Amino acid sequence: TMLMWVGRAVDSGLLQGLFGAPSFEKLNPTQAEETVGTRGDAVSNKIANILRQVRTERSVPYMQLKVIRCGDNLEPRFFASLIEDRTAGLQSTYTEFLQRMGYRPQGQGQN
Incomplete structure (x- = not known):
């Protein structure tokens, strides 16, 4: 898809x-x-x-x-699929980068 x-x-x-x-x-x-x-x-x-x-x-x-x-309900699926691979210029995955920046998906509070 x-x-x-x-x-x-x-x-x-x-x-x-x-x-x-x-x-x-x-x-x-x-x-x-x-x-x-x-x-x-x-x-x-x-x-x-x-x-x-x-x-x-x-x-x-x-x-x-x-x-x-x-x-839309599928919006988190889109953003989750943007970048999942490590690249030469970015030493972490997109998800790891967002976590370091303190990003929390909607509906998820701080633990």
């Missing part, structure tokens, strides 16, 4: 061109994948091409696009 997070401050023109939604509140995440690349918008077409290429390179299983709006 490919995850795409959409924040509340997203440009309304981008929402309209990409998903056919006039505003963040009107964006329907369950129908969003169907509209990407179908509206004739240049950005939408570029994103559709990226999705197509990823699906070509990783053909099995089919990589569904799941659009997650800021505040």
Whole structure:
């Protein structure tokens, strides 16, 4: 599954061109994948091409696009999957970095 997070401050023109939604509140995440690349918008077409290429390179299983709006129940899943690998420039995982910075996911108080 490919995850795409959409924040509340997203440009309304981008929402309209990409998903056919006039505003963040009107964006329907369950129908969003169907509209990407179908509206004739240049950005939408570029994103559709990226999705197509990823699906070509990783053909099995089919990589569904799941659009997650800021505040949705799946939002923690998106942020948890951002960076999990150690990299040359970052000597710890993203999760370890957040823990050092004192980050606490919503709903988790200090122990």
